[in-house]
Amino acid sequence: MATNSSNGTTTKPPPIPSPLRNSKFFQSNMRILVTGGAGFIGSHLVDRLMQNEKNEVIVADNYFTGSKDNLKKWIGHPRFELIRHDVTEPLFLEVDQIYHLACPASPIFYKYNPVKTIKTNVIGTLNMLGLAKRVGARILLTSTSEVYGDPLVHPQTESYWGNVNPIGVRSCYDEGKRVAETLMFDYHRQHGIEIHIARIFNTYGPRMNIDDGRVVSNFIAQALRGEALTVQKPGTQTRSFCYVSDMVDGLMRLMEGDQTGPINIGNPGEFTMVELAETVKELIKPDVEIKMVENTPDDPRQRKPDISKAKQVLGWEPKVKLREGLPLMEEDFRLRLGLLKK
Numbered sequence: 001m002a003t004n005s006s007n008g009t010t011t012k013p014p015p016i017p018s019p020l021r022n023s024k025f026f027q028s029n030m031r032i033l034v035t036g037g038a039g040f041i042g043s044h045l046v047d048r049l050m051q052n053e054k055n056e057v058i059v060a061d062n063y064f065t066g067s068k069d070n071l072k073k074w075i076g077h078p079r080f081e082l083i084r085h086d087v088t089e090p091l092f093l094e095v096d097q098i099y100h101l102a103c104p105a106s107p108i109f110y111k112y113n114p115v116k117t118i119k120t121n122v123i124g125t126l127n128m129l130g131l132a133k134r135v136g137a138r139i140l141l142t143s144t145s146e147v148y149g150d151p152l153v154h155p156q157t158e159s160y161w162g163n164v165n166p167i168g169v170r171s172c173y174d175e176g177k178r179v180a181e182t183l184m185f186d187y188h189r190q191h192g193i194e195i196h197i198a199r200i201f202n203t204y205g206p207r208m209n210i211d212d213g214r215v216v217s218n219f220i221a222q223a224l225r226g227e228a229l230t231v232q233k234p235g236t237q238t239r240s241f242c243y244v245s246d247m248v249d250g251l252m253r254l255m256e257g258d259q260t261g262p263i264n265i266g267n268p269g270e271f272t273m274v275e276l277a278e279t280v281k282e283l284i285k286p287d288v289e290i291k292m293v294e295n296t297p298d299d300p301r302q303r304k305p306d307i308s309k310a311k312q313v314l315g316w317e318p319k320v321k322l323r324e325g326l327p328l329m330e331e332d333f334r335l336r337l338g339l340l341k342k
């Protein structure tokens with residue numbers, strides 16, 4: 001028995017890969033399933049995975065918040081397959097790695113059908129763990145900084161257990177992800193499945209839905225349309241924004257290594273929502289108005305990742321600063337909105 005220093009629990013030694021998977025190490029190709037691969041982060045991950053000619057990539061997505069458009073350059077490629085599939089149903093495939101991202105991420109979408117969000121997090125993760133167990137695949141879960149709830153520890157370290165309202169309007173997502181993490185560890189301890197858990201902090205970049213409802217996409221779309229930037233009260237709440245290429249790099253390092261996690265992956269640069277609005281205004285439309293609007297319940301008041309662990313065990317840290325990432329996202333939004341710079 002070994003002690004897992006990250007969470008203080010006693011666990012079995014790291015699992016020995018199943019004989020099935022051992023034999024797959026000798027095959028030239030790695031077959032990788034990306035659930036939620038038609039979404040924002042998933043489609044960028046697919047782009048990176050497809051760069052390696054030894055990878056075959058399968059995406060399973062129900063298109064609730066994702067789109068085939070995000071993957072159009074890969075449709076028809078011999079190393080790529082796209083399946084319309086809801087992860088709350090079992091999936092039978094032979095794969096070596098599973099990046100399990102499927103889950104609506106924007107609060108407006110995950111609150112739209114909260115029961116479905118819980119099913120996606122719980123039954124969806126159970127199904128993907130069942131698949132991992134059957135075929136001896138390694139699985140990575142994209143958990144979230146929302147597992148820390150409205151955190152009383154700042155910045156958030158992985159050892160912090162969080163401050164989550166179990167019956168609030170965000171619970172379908174944050175408690176759903178907490179159960180998903182529990183399932184991952186129980187499959188690891190009980191069945192020796194190779195698991196990796198990333199706790200992702202607010203990520204932004206090209207391909208976010210224009211009407212996604214998350215703050216960076218809202219502010220950029222509003223600035224480009226000449227509408228007032230809607231800062232939800234009090235505006236002093238903070239977030240730390242990670243550019244999507246940095247995020248994908250962190251996820252791939254975690255998958256390739258031997259760390260179970262959970263590991264925070266995010267950019268520690270912390271901004272209030274008023275500061276974010278002012279930055280977007282300055283960079284995109286200096287004459288745009290900023291207006292204060294009502295907030296939604298249980299909005300976390302502060303959020304900033306402690307990434308010491310990611311630095312130490314993955315050799316990872318983000319490279320793209322907010323002021324560098326925002327213009328890249330602006331360019332993508334301009335193209336999609338047909339508002340090219342004069």
Ligand SMILES: NC(=O)c1ccc[n+]([C@@H]2O[C@H](COP(=O)([O-])OP(=O)(O)OC[C@H]3O[C@@H](n4cnc5c(N)ncnc54)[C@H](O)[C@@H]3O)[C@@H](O)[C@H]2O)c1
Pocket residue numbers: 035036037038039040041042060061062063064065066067085086087088100101102103104105106120124142143144145199200201202203204
């Ligand atoms: N973007 C962030 O800031 C952030 C932060 C923390 C965690 N995460 C996590 O990362 C993952 C991806 O987030 P994103 O920002 O790309 O979100 P997204 O909404 O763009 O992508 C999610 C994808 O999952 C698909 N999906 C949803 N429910 C499904 C189901 N039941 N079956 C199959 N597919 C389903 C959607 O259609 C979409 O393509 C999510 O698990 C999210 O919880 C994201």
Ligand SMILES: O=C(O)[C@H]1O[C@H](OP(=O)(O)OP(=O)(O)OC[C@H]2O[C@@H](n3ccc(=O)[nH]c3=O)[C@H](O)[C@@H]2O)[C@H](O)[C@@H](O)[C@@H]1O
Pocket residue numbers: 105106107144145146200201202203213214215216218219230231232233237238239273295296299300
């Ligand atoms: O990173 C995470 O772990 C989680 O962050 C997000 O949650 P949240 O931070 O609330 O995301 P936003 O909806 O973008 O809100 C961020 C802040 O901006 C504020 N906001 C949002 C929208 C807006 O128009 N104006 C505005 O001020 C919100 O009140 C909130 O304080 C999403 O839930 C998930 O993508 C993700 O799991």
